[in-house]
Each structure stands twice: as structure tokens, then as C-alpha cells.
Amino acid sequence: MSVRVRFAPSPTGFLHLGSARTALFNWLYARHTGGKFVLRVEDTDKQRSKKEFLDDILNDLKWMGIDWDEGPFFQSERFDLYKQMAEDILAKGLAYREGEAIIFRVEKGRKIKVDDLVHGEIVVSTDEIKDQVLMKSDGSPAYNFACVVDDADLKITHIIRGDDHISNTPKQIMFYEALGVKPPKFAHIPLMMGKDGAKLSKRHCGVAVSEYKNQGFLPEALDNYLLLLGWQPEDGREMISLKGIVEEFDVVNINKVQVRFDRDKLKWLNGEYIRAKSAGDIYLLLKRQLENSGIELEGVDEEKLKKIIGLYQVRIKTLTEFIELTDYFFKDDYEVDEKGKRKYIDKEENKENLKLVLSELKNIDNFSREKIEEVYRTLADKNSLKPANIIHPTRMAISGKTKGAGLFEVMELLGKETVLKRIEKAI
Ligand code: GLU
Numbered sequence: 001m002s003v004r005v006r007f008a009p010s011p012t013g014f015l016h017l018g019s020a021r022t023a024l025f026n027w028l029y030a031r032h033t034g035g036k037f038v039l040r041v042e043d044t045d046k047q048r049s050k051k052e053f054l055d056d057i058l059n060d061l062k063w064m065g066i067d068w069d070e071g072p073f074f075q076s077e078r079f080d081l082y083k084q085m086a087e088d089i090l091a092k093g094l095a096y097r098e099g100e101a102i103i104f105r106v107e108k109g110r111k112i113k114v115d116d117l118v119h120g121e122i123v124v125s126t127d128e129i130k131d132q133v134l135m136k137s138d139g140s141p142a143y144n145f146a147c148v149v150d151d152a153d154l155k156i157t158h159i160i161r162g163d164d165h166i167s168n169t170p171k172q173i174m175f176y177e178a179l180g181v182k183p184p185k186f187a188h189i190p191l192m193m194g195k196d197g198a199k200l201s202k203r204h205c206g207v208a209v210s211e212y213k214n215q216g217f218l219p220e221a222l223d224n225y226l227l228l229l230g231w232q233p234e235d236g237r238e239m240i241s242l243k244g245i246v247e248e249f250d251v252v253n254i255n256k257v258q259v260r261f262d263r264d265k266l267k268w269l270n271g272e273y274i275r276a277k278s279a280g281d282i283y284l285l286l287k288r289q290l291e292n293s294g295i296e297l298e299g300v301d302e303e304k305l306k307k308i309i310g311l312y313q314v315r316i317k318t319l320t321e322f323i324e325l326t327d328y329f330f331k332d333d334y335e336v337d338e339k340g341k342r343k344y345i346d347k348e349e350n351k352e353n354l355k356l357v358l359s360e361l362k363n364i365d366n367f368s369r370e371k372i373e374e375v376y377r378t379l380a381d382k383n384s385l386k387p388a389n390i391i392h393p394t395r396m397a398i399s400g401k402t403k404g405a406g407l408f409e410v411m412e413l414l415g416k417e418t419v420l421k422r423i424e425k426a427i
Contacts, residue, residue, distance in 0.1 A: 003035025004157045007061075007068070008147070010042040011054035014208040017261065018162060018192050018200060020064060021226040024242070025189060025254065026160045027066045028227075031246045038154055039071035042147070044140050046076060060209040064219050065242050073154065075146050082141035085149045086134040089178045100137035104145075104178065106130065112170040117158075117187035118254050124170040132171055144168050148175040151184060160187045160251060163258075187251045189230060190258045197260065205263045212266075216289060216319025221270040229259040239272065271317035279306065282313055289319045295330045307413055311405035328399040329414065332422075336400035344396040345426050353390050354397060356383060358423050367416040369408040376408070397426035 005026040009019060030037035043049035058072075086102040089095045095104045110126040133142040141149070147168075151159065166188050176183040194204035206212060212222055223242050231254050233240060274282065283302075286309055290297060297305070308329050309322075316322045328334035344350055360375050380387045395407050398419055404410060411419050 001157060003030060003033040004038060004155055005030050005035065005160055006038040006040050006071075006151070006154060006156050008040040008042050008150075008161075009054075009057050010045070011050060011057060012045060012048040013053055014210055015057045015060040017207055017209060017212075017226065020060070020209050020222075021192060021230065022161055022189065023061060023066055024064070024223060024226055025187075025230070025251070028242070028246060028249045029158065029160060029251050030069070032249050035157070036069040037067075038073070038156065039068040040073045040150055040154070041071075041075065042143075043074055043076045044143070044146055046140075049076070056210060060213065063213055064209065064223055070154075073150070075141075075150065078146075078150070079139065079141065081153065082146050082149050083135060083139070085179060086141070086145065089134065089175075092178065094178045095134060098137075100135075100139070101133060102135040104132040104134050104175070106132060106174065112173050114166075114169050114173065114186055116166075116169075117185055117251050118189060118256055119166075122166065122169075126170075126174075129171060129174075132174075134175075144171050145175060148172045148179070152176065152179055152181040156184050158185045158187060158251070160189065163188045163191050187254065189254055190256060192229060193258050193260045195260055195262055197258075200261050204261065214320075216321065216323075217266070217270050218273045218285075218319075221266065221273040224273075225266040225269050229261065230255050238269070267317045274316060274319070275314055277313070279310070283309055285319060286322050289323060290330070293320075293323050295323070295327075297330070300330065304413065311409055311413070315405065325401070325404060328401070334400050337396075337402055340396050340402035341400070344393045344402070350389075350393045351427050353385065354393050354423055354427050357390050357394055358420065358427065361416070361420060361423070364416065367412060367419075369406075369412045372408045372411050393426075394423065398422045 007019075007023045007026050009015065009023075027037050029035070041049075041054060043054075054072075061068075086095065089104065090097070090102055095102050097103070106126050106129050108127050112124050112126060114122040114124070116122055132144065134145045135141055150156075169186055169188070173183050192200050194200045196204070198204075200207055206215070209222070213219075220241060224238075224240055227240060227242070227245070228238060231249065233245060233248055277285070283306055287297070287305065308326055312322055312326055316325065324335070345354075356379060357376075360379055361372070364371055364375060376387060376390060379385070380390060391407055392402070394411075395404060396402065398411065398414060
């Protein structure tokens with residue numbers, strides 16, 4: 001029997017990192033087994049479900065490299081099916097009516113067993129479960145019932161979902177029995193917590209996939225990190241790609257313990273991916289990022305942009321960091337670090353030093369890295385200055401920052417005219 005899994009988002013909000021991880025595990029399992037990955041939209045709550053949310057969720061999935069083989073199927077279009085199934089159960093004498101609603105009668109004194117692929121056997125007594133609504137009086141299905149009708153109808157073989165649904169599973173198993181359908185296998189994956197061990201929420205960091213996308217994270221880094229949180233390859237390597245682990249991955253190896261989301265670790269990993277990008281790829285990504293941030297690239301040719309990228313590719317951990325660190329290449333009203341300015345520009349001695357620098361730089365014809373460096377060295381020697389006393393003020397004057405790529409390379413790239421203009425302004 002070939003594997004069929006599904007991802008079942010509710011379009012009532014953005015795609016949460018936890019759901020994205022669930023989607024990844026389902027996708028991987030489908031690809032690992034050569035099965036099918038089905039997309040189902042749980043939009044029975046017509047008030048809260050919005051097309052915009054769905055569009056965003058689907059875009060985010062695609063961005064992460066997750067594609068689906070069937071669907072999306074919409075629960076909102078299947079109310080007749082739920083009603084008919086509920087009436088079948090009613091006809092079997094396993095449910096009763098309460099006004100317009102149909103209620104499932106839970107037989108007391110039974111043990112329901114769930115053979116969970118991650119947690120092992122879970123046993124729940126039906127004495128702890130009260131009668132369950134199948135259809136509400138407004139004609140809409142209860143969540144657990146719609147879920148079972150669809151999973152049965154779509155012939156889902158494995159349900160891989162978050163631990164927060166464990167308590168639903170015994171109820172759902174009773175519905176399968178009532179429908180006369182063999183239940184699928186279940187794998188509940190431990191939830192992702194914040195760094196402090198509490199449920200991952202906005203308080204910790206961004207929890208929407210789209211935030212990471214907008215903040216300049218790469219999809220391969222996010223995929224990699226979400227996967228590592230919950231599943232590790234045998235050899236312990238940390239850089240893994242979705243496609244690269246299709247063969248190795250298996251649901252039964254998913255960790256049983258809760259994991260903690262660490263944004264810094266993700267950022268580190270993202271930096272590794274950025275560094276590993278070819279010059280051509282990173283050029284395209286950063287060019288798009290610049291354009292999306294509304295930066296004017298008119299006066300910047302491809303060669304120059306590639307040089308700027310070359311200076312910064314090793315220094316950035318996200319694509320947006322590139323924008324923050326290199327704004328001074330693209331505009332004159334770049335961000336200025338005020339504290340740095342007070343330290344390196346505002347003091348009288350710094351201004352004096354900058355005046356010295358300026359008069360020397362003016363005389364350079366070939367404004368190259370080597371030549372500029374030579375000028376600085378000679379200047380420091382001649383005036384018994386520490387190189388730092390002319391280097392830091394210069395960097396501050398031309399970039400508004402206290403740190404950055406090698407100063408002389410930066411100066412060459414900015415060009416003589418801009419450098420002189422900015423130093424003059426600083427003085
Ligand atoms: N719509 C549910 C959720 O997003 C799906 C639950 C399930 O996978 O059964 O949590």
C-alpha cells in the first residue's frame with residue numbers, strides 16, 4: 001500500500017514555524033517512500049478563514065521547497081459529505097440528535113490504543129472522554145469529525161502532526177471505527193518550544209515563516225534548521241538539505257523530546273549558507289533584496305555591486321544585514337552610528353587628523369587600495385600618529401559605521417570623489 005500523507009493548515013493566520021516543520025516532515029516522508037503528499041485546507045470556520053492567509057501559506061510552502069501532489073481540498077466545500085457520514089453513524093445507532101446537532105455516543109469502559117510511531121503505545125480510557133459532537137446545530141462539522149471523514153476519504157495512511165493533537169487521536173479512532181474504516185498510522189511530533197522552554201510564541205522571536213523570509217533568511221537554511229530540530233542524520237552533520245536527506249529520513253527516528261527553537265543558531269546556519277553561495281547566486285539574491293528595500297541601483301553597475309558583495313558575503317548572516325551594512329554605497333543619507341560619530345568625529349583631534357588625511361588623499365591620482373594604504377602609512381609615520389587614529393575617523397566619515405569590510409578596499413570602491421566629499425562634510 002503506497003503511503004499517503006497530508007498537511008492540513010487552517011487559513012486563519014500566517015504559516016507558523018511549527019506547522020512549517022510538520023509540513024516538512026510530511027513532505028519528506030512522502031518523498032522518502034515514493035508516496036503522495038496531499039494538501040487539505042481546514043476552513044470550516046468561515047468567519048476566520050481568509051483567502052489572503054491561504055495564499056500566504058501556499059507561497060511560504062513553495063518558498064520552502066515544499067510541493068504537493070494532490071489538492072488543495074477545501075473542507076468548506078465538503079459539508080454535504082460530513083452530514084451524510086454523520087447520518088450514517090446516526091443510522092447505525094452510534095449517535096443521537098440534540099436539536100439540529102448530531103452527537104456521537106462514547107461507549108464507556110473501553111481502552112483506546114494508539115500505536116504512535118514516535119511515542120510508542122498510548123492508551124486512553126473512554127471513561128475520560130465525553131460524548132462528541134459530529135455535526136453542530138449550524139450544519140458545520142466538528143473539527144475532529146471533519147478531519148476523520150477527510151482522512152478516510154482521501155485514503156491517508158499516515159498522520160504526521162504536532163503533539164498538540166494527541167488528545168484528539170483517541171476520539172478520532174472511535175470515529176474511524178464508527179465509519180467502518182481502518183485508522184491510519186499516527187506520528188505525533190514533539191512541539192517546538194522557545195529558548196526558555198515555554199511554548200514558542202511572538203514573545204520569543206518571529207514565529208511566522210514569512211518574517212524569516214522578509215528578514216533575509218534563505219529557505220534552505222530555515223528548512224535545514226527546522227529539520228535538525230527533531231531529526232538528526234546518523235553521522236551528526238549539521239548542514240542538510242531537504243532533497244539530500246530524502247533517502248535517509250524516517251518518521252520513526254524523529255526525536256521524542258521537545259525541542260527549543262534558537263534564533264541565533266538559525267542565524268549562524270543562515271550565514272553558513274550565504275557564504276557557501278556562488279558569486280552568481282548571491283549576486284542575484286542580494287540585488288533583489290536591494291531592489292525590494294527600495295534602494296536606487298541606477299549608478300551601480302554589476303561589476304561594482306559584485307565587488308561590494310565580495311567584501312561583505314563573509315560578514316553577513318542574513319540578506320537584510322547586507323542592506324544595513326552597505327547602505328553607504330548606495331545613498332548619501334545612510335544610517336549613522338551616533339555613538340561612533342561622537343567618538344571618532346566630533347572630537348577636535350579627530351577633525352584635525354581628518355584634515356591631514358584629506359589633504360593627502362586629494363593628491364592621489366590612482367585611487368587604488370594599495371596606494372591609499374601607502375598614503376595612510378606614511379601619514380601616520382610622518383605625524384607620529386597611531387594608524388587607528390586616522391583609520392577609525394575615516395571609516396566613520398565615509399560610512400557612518402564603526403565596523404565594516406577592509407577600509408582601503410571600501411575607499412577604492414566608493415571612489416575618490418565620494419570619499420573626499422564625505423570627509424569634507426565630516427570636518
Ligand atoms: N488544522 C490542524 C492544524 O493546523 C490540522 C490538524 C491535523 O493535522 O490533524 O493544527
